[in-house]
Amino acid sequence: MALPQRGAPSRFLERVMLIVERPVNWIVGAPQVNPFYYTGPIAIFLFAVISITGIFLVLFFQVGFDSSYLFISRVEHQPLARIVRAAHRYASDAFVIVSILHALRLLAQNRFRGARWLAWVSGIAMVFPVWLAGVTGYQLIWDERALAITVAFDNILRRGAMSAPNLLAAEGKGNDWIFIMIVLLAHLLLSALIGVAIWVHLARLNRAKWLPENYWLIGLTVVVLGVSIFAPVGMVAKANLQRAPGSFPIDLLYLFYLPAAFDPIFNSTWVWIGLIAFVALCGLLPWLSFRKTASPKIAIDKAQCTGCTLCAVDCPYKAITMEPRTDGRPHKFIAIEHPDLCVACGICIGACDGNAIALGNVSTPTIWNAAMTRLKHAPRAEIVLTCERHAVNGAQKFLSGDANVQVIALPCVGMIYPDLVGRIRQAGARAVRVIGCPPEDCANREGNAWAEGRITRQRLPRLRKQYDDEPIALLWIAPDTFANFWCDRNFFHGQKGSRNFLYIRVLLYLGEDIVEGIT
Known part of the structure; x- marks a missing residue:
């Protein structure tokens, strides 16, 4: 049966992502702890860390050029406050990295078109608020880095309101707190805007997953605390409005533009034009077709x-x-x-x-007809039902089938009616396998989970008990590892007639398979 055809850019990007993810699967040993599969919930967890630590810092924050810098200095001399500040900084950087990975995975899986446009556009719309929230956060410290940020902004706006003489005059009149207060309010409003964008991002999802499982929460908390304890952020010299900013470390995730902004030869305007154009193009991707069929x-x-x-x-x-x-x-x-x-x-x-x-x-009867057509040409063949991602990647060259294995590709394995696999087996198939994506990596969020629940009789509609002893297996593997299983003739050996046979979970890492029978 025909599937929507994915364009070459999408196929190439997903193959690259799968190559990157493969060694991670091998290192962590189980898909449930592969961070690539949890980039969305991890990003929200990091935003929660940013928000909680940010509220703590804001509660005691003091506005004014001297007051703000002295406040941060006192924070660095108090162990608990120093950890909170470091957690705020590192979570902010990690949030950007994880969000980029999340976007790349969605792009690679073609999960941004059609009804998904709102989630994609709201995610892209967060780019500038996230960046500006990070920049204003650096400004609040009022060190030399903050001064460089302010001067760069003033050069871009070409208004002179944030020039060093004007800021120096404001400080002399005791009005410097107004500038810091404006920056603080902007920082808080941008953070709130990001929170609203995250809510919009998930608004169209049933059972939206806001946070990862508890073991992820514990592990991530330990990592953030560990890094914050053993790698404090430190201080940069206080801003001096009477001289140009000195050297300081640059956070390339937020302050990437500063070197170009102070380069006397390079025109940073083109950097901004290019960035804005790139982000706008990304936002328009849902309406730019790379698929050959809708x-x-x-x-x-x-x-x-x-x-x-x-x-x-x-x-x-x-x-x-x-x-x-x-x-x-x-x-x-x-x-x-x-x-x-x-x-x-x-x-x-x-x-x-x-x-x-x-x-x-595509419907349950057409899937049945496709299976019967294959069994007609290859009696006693093994029928493999798999998803579009596997068809595009590892299973593509096997779709024509042979006398022993016949592969039927579907949009998602979640569309398999549970009794269908039993009927296919009793119609003459030697065995039936359902091969889908690893846990938490279904391109349609819950397809593999619902297929597993239905066939293992944990979710309605349930597979009928009369099929308990049939050779039916579920495999949740990465799409590029399909070839490692399709010709495994020993996979069902010794299992026929056992109730344990109904559910066999296979975890694959770089060609090594672990087969576990579950009652």
Whole structure:
């Protein structure tokens, strides 16, 4: 069955990301502790650290050129306050790095088009508030670095309001606190704006994941505290308005523009024009097509809908809602699709007992027909059901199949109705495998989790008990490692007739597989 075709830039970027992630998987030993799979929740955790430590510092902050610098000096001489300040600084840098990785992964997985445009655009819209919040944070210290930032801003604006003579005059009149107060208010408002943008970023998600699991929270807290304790931020010399700023360390994540701003030859205006153009282009990506075919939208056959609510519950993107039924049929509710929110994952198809949902030309009956067609040409073949990411990467060269293994690619394994795998097996398949992405790395957020829950009878709709002893396996592996499993003839050996066989989780790291039977 035809899938939406991904463009070459998307395929190339995902292959690069998978190459980068592969050694990380090997080092950490389990996908549940691969930081690449948790970049979104980790970024929000870091923002929470920034907010909490920032509130602590603001509560005691003093405004004024001398007062602000002396306050930071006292902070550096108090152990607890010094740790808080360092945590604020390091979390701010880590937030930028993790957010960039998060954006790159979404870009590589094509998770920014269609209904996902709001999440993508709100993320891109955070670029300048995050940067400016970091810059104003550095300004509040009023050291030589803060003076350099202020002079650079004044040169860009060409207004002279923040020139050294004007600031010196304000200090002489005792009005220097006004400037610092304005910077402080800007810093706080920008931070609040980032918080609002994060809320908008997640607004269209069902069961939005704000924070990672507890073991991540504990581990990240230990790391942030450890770095903050053993690597204090330190101080830069106090700003002197009567001379040019001296040398100081530069945070390239926030202050990358300073070298160009003070270069007498280089025109920093072009840096800003280029950056603004690049960010604007990134914001427009959802409407710039690299796909050769458009993604279909779900369609619900209202006559077949029983109002069970499972599709609406399982949809990760709020694309289906339940409304009271008014057509006289016996069911209380009816499912209503919202095409503008649909990302074409098809997870709702796997939740539908009545075969009432289709995604373009893909539905439970068409998946069944595809499997029967393959079994007709290759009786007793092993049927592998996999997702688009695997099809684009590791599984692509195996889609034509052979006499032993037949691969069927779907938009997401979450669209597999659980009894379908049992029916395929009893129709003559030697075995059935469902191969999807690792935990927390599904391109559609919850497809692998819902498929696992349904087939292991932990989630409605459940696989029927009559299929308990059938050779059915679930594999959650990185998309570029598909080839390591597709021809593994010993994978099912010795398992037939055992209830343990129903669920086999395989973790793959650089070609090494760990097979664990779970009752």
